[in-house]
Amino acid sequence: MKLISQILIGLVAIEHIYILWLEMFAWTTRGRKTFKSFPADLFERTKSLAANQGLYNGFLAAGLIWSLLITDPIWNHYVAYFFLSCVIIAGIYGAITAQKSIFFVQALPAIVAFLFTIFS
Numbered sequence: 722m723k724l725i726s727q728i729l730i731g732l733v734a735i736e737h738i739y740i741l742w743l744e745m746f747a748w749t750t751r752g753r754k755t756f757k758s759f760p761a762d763l764f765e766r767t768k769s770l771a772a773n774q775g776l777y778n779g780f781l782a783a784g785l786i787w788s789l790l791i792t793d794p795i796w797n798h799y800v801a802y803f804f805l806s807c808v809i810i811a812g813i814y815g816a817i818t819a820q821k822s823i824f825f826v827q828a829l830p831a832i833v834a835f836l837f838t839i840f841s
Contacts (some may be wrong), residue, residue: 722841729834737782744775
């Protein structure tokens, strides 16, 4: 169970590293292909806003990676719970306010990782 939990936390972290890259460095290229419902004329004008969002996703990834490096099992779980909760809340909020698919792409993997962490 512990190994599965760690793998899932790692996958959520990798996903947020990808989001960091997408929003900070590929917003006007790959971002257009990913966010098809976003008006094409706004990508260039929102580049700095997207980069700011990407930075926050990087912080989430850093926290999740940090949780994997903590050797104390209690603090390992506490830090993982905190950062997974942040991802879950952001995913639910994004699904409500922006696009419903965000729940399945962002919140659901974090929920699964959270549950495996609880039971590990």
